[in-house]
Every structure is written in C-alpha cells, then in structure tokens.
Amino acid sequence: MKLKNTLGIAIGSFVAATSFGALAQGQGAVEGELFYKKQYNDSVKHVEDGYNPGASIGYFLTDDVSLNLTYDKTNHTRSNDGTGHQKIKGDNFGLNAQYHFGTVGDALRPYVSGGVAHKSMTNVIADGHSGRDQSTFLTAGAGVKWYITDNLFARAGVEADYKLDNGKWDYAPTVGLGVNFGGNGGKVAPAPVPAPAPIAEPEPEAPIAEVVRVELDVKFDFDKSNVKPQYAADINNVADFMKQYPATTTTVAGYTDSVGTDAYNQKLSQRRADAVRAALVNQGVAANRVDAVGHGKANPVASNATAEGRELNRRVEATVQAEAK
Structure with missing residues (x-):
C-alpha cells in the first residue's frame, strides 16, 4: 500500500509538471520533492544504518535562495550489538535554507544548505531499557539539482547532521525527484522605451527639411x-x-x-x-x-x-x- 501511495504521488507530480504552461523557476517558485536517503546513524548507540523515504516542500525567496520544510521516516533499520534486534521506527522533521549557484534556467544548479531538524526514534536502548530517543540537530548539506525540464528536476546530495545532545554526527547521501512551479522564470522587466518627442508641423511657407x-x-x-x-x-x-x-x-x-x-x-x-x-x-x-x-x-x-x-x-x-x- 505504501508503494502504491508513493507511486501515485510521483505520477501526480509528473502530470502536474507537464500540464501547466505557466510553470517556471525563479523567485516565487514552489518546489515539491520526494527523496530517498541512506541514513548513517552514528549519533545513537546500538542502531544500524537505514534507508529513509521522505518529502519536502520549499519556496524561493529570491531566484537563488529557497526555504524548505522536510520530513523523512526512519525505516529499514534495527537495533544491534545484543540489544534484541528490535525494529527501529521514527520521524524526522527539518527546516533548512538552500542557496543555489548559477542562473535561473541552467540545467545544472549546485546548492549548499543549512538548517535545524528534530528527530525521534522508538525502541532505542538507553540505560538498560527501551525508549524513545528525541534530539535536535543542526544540519548542513550540499549537492546539485538537474532540471530535466523547466519544471521537473532530479537531485543528488549529502547531508551532515550535528546532534546537540552529544556532539556526534549523522550522515545521509540522498537522491530525489521533484517539480518546480509558479516562479517568475528569472525574467526582469525590460527597460522602458522612451516615447518619441512630438514633431512640430512646419509652417506652409517653410521649405521641406x-x-x-x-x-x-x-x-x-x-x-x-x-x-x-x-x-x-x-x-x-x-x-x-x-x-x-x-x-x-x-x-x-x-x-x-x-x-x-x-x-x-x-x-x-x-x-x-x-x-x-x-x-x-x-x-x-x-x-x-x-x-x-x-x-x-x-x-x-x-x-x-x-x-x-x-x-x-x-x-x-x-x-x-x-x-x-
């Protein structure tokens, strides 16, 4: 069922990207993305690495800077090192800003990002019992977006998350597919053309110039x-x-x-x-x-x-x- 829902969202996003002629990148644009990442859980003891599916939505404040809300779900991972091999689940919410290099309309636009995230995991072994690990992270990342069309893009990047509780890092290589719509296309208003000065009618007696x-x-x-x-x-x-x-x-x-x-x-x-x-x-x-x-x-x-x-x-x-x- 989850796979069908994910495919439905991806197909719907692609149809939306190819159905609206007014869609554009640039200031005012909205980007929606589905992504999948390899999560290296180094900040929590006794937890294996996993694969997390997620989604994000962002808004371009300028042609180059976007603000993004993200969510991904801890999945496909278990506890280890003699802690019962329990299945680990969790939710990760984040807010980050991305700065895009290049110019609106370029096929490839590298980016850097930074922000904050809150993560929680169930069944984490701590002090001899099972419980929920909840932590706040500072995030930093980099990657590149490939705009297959003006409105459909693929992304590849990596994110590093710094856990404020214990000073340890998590890492997550990521790939994604998204749509972009509603921006100004990077266009600026053309300079106004001055109106021609009125030409005075010559006197009938004057010779034609x-x-x-x-x-x-x-x-x-x-x-x-x-x-x-x-x-x-x-x-x-x-x-x-x-x-x-x-x-x-x-x-x-x-x-x-x-x-x-x-x-x-x-x-x-x-x-x-x-x-x-x-x-x-x-x-x-x-x-x-x-x-x-x-x-x-x-x-x-x-x-x-x-x-x-x-x-x-x-x-x-x-x-x-x-x-x-």
Whole structure:
C-alpha cells in the first residue's frame, strides 16, 4: 500500500509538471520533492544504518535562495550489538535554507544548505531499557539539482547532521525527484522605451527639411557580449553624427539567436545592448541620449536553423536620424 501511495504521488507530480504552461523557476517558485536517503546513524548507540523515504516542500525567496520544510521516516533499520534486534521506527522533521549557484534556467544548479531538524526514534536502548530517543540537530548539506525540464528536476546530495545532545554526527547521501512551479522564470522587466518627442508641423511657407540618417549593425560571437574591434569605425561614425546633431537620441536594441533559455537570452541581449551604448558614450555622446534595450531572441532577421542564420541574429541595431540644415 505504501508503494502504491508513493507511486501515485510521483505520477501526480509528473502530470502536474507537464500540464501547466505557466510553470517556471525563479523567485516565487514552489518546489515539491520526494527523496530517498541512506541514513548513517552514528549519533545513537546500538542502531544500524537505514534507508529513509521522505518529502519536502520549499519556496524561493529570491531566484537563488529557497526555504524548505522536510520530513523523512526512519525505516529499514534495527537495533544491534545484543540489544534484541528490535525494529527501529521514527520521524524526522527539518527546516533548512538552500542557496543555489548559477542562473535561473541552467540545467545544472549546485546548492549548499543549512538548517535545524528534530528527530525521534522508538525502541532505542538507553540505560538498560527501551525508549524513545528525541534530539535536535543542526544540519548542513550540499549537492546539485538537474532540471530535466523547466519544471521537473532530479537531485543528488549529502547531508551532515550535528546532534546537540552529544556532539556526534549523522550522515545521509540522498537522491530525489521533484517539480518546480509558479516562479517568475528569472525574467526582469525590460527597460522602458522612451516615447518619441512630438514633431512640430512646419509652417506652409517653410521649405521641406531634408532628413538624414545613419544606421548601426554590430554582430557578436556566440554567447559573447564584447564589441569586436572591427566595429570601432562604425560606432565612431554614429557618435560623430550624434555630435554633429546634438538634438538626436537613439535606442540600441540587442538580440540573440535561439540557443539557450528565454531568461538567459534576455540577459545576454541586454548585456550586448549595454556594451554598444557604453562604446557610444566613450566616444563623447551624452549618456542620457542613448538607451539600451535587450529583446532576447525575438525578431530574428534570419533562420535560426542554420549556423549562418544564427550568426546574423546575434546583433545590436541602432538608427539615428536628423533634419539637415
């Protein structure tokens, strides 16, 4: 019956993970997990090591930090050393915080954890009689989560528990399978695009002004945001044009190819736009005249199905126009 219940929970979790399109990692996400650990019971005398099934639920306070409630059941272990080979049972409750390394959307996210736990065991031999051992532990752990999809992950790690009663340690290598849902996906709100300034209607008698413009198209290497030296002349040309027409402003727009997650490409495209903006400012253009906006992998100019097309899509674009006097 216990096996059927566990399978039912696992299948239900998988269905939930694959049924909701709005599920995401990041701040605000909830993670639920079923795990199984090898429990080395070194802090209690006359108790064999065991295998403990358990479950946890956590909430991401930020993109990287989660707070987790855990429960596992002492199972598959007995007393030893001439104490009757009694079956040991118990309950373990814990609260811990996890810090995740890397970026939301990465397939592998290592983590470290720390917290507190309360554990109890029945039929523990102490002072010549059987009873219940109840203790408080400080916990520390480390491991890695593999996000098989944005919402389904597997975990492998190890936990060390320090028993405050006698200063001894327990250890527990652990594997788990879980679901993640409800977060912001690591996305940040894009920078607002300034509204264009209204253009005054010319007087009927005035001659029609000639509009002059200059365009900028900077390409980037895969997963890079540094501006290559070959585009220095093009950037200088745009900077000279803006200095010639001091009333002009522009917005540099950054893009990526389709490789990688939406969250990562959004940040990469913003870094590329910021790099071109910085190059224009370094050439003497006032910072308040240049905005930078990342658009991720939106608006491709070529097919992402080929290497040549992806190379064309890794770009920053800008246009500046003015009325010639």
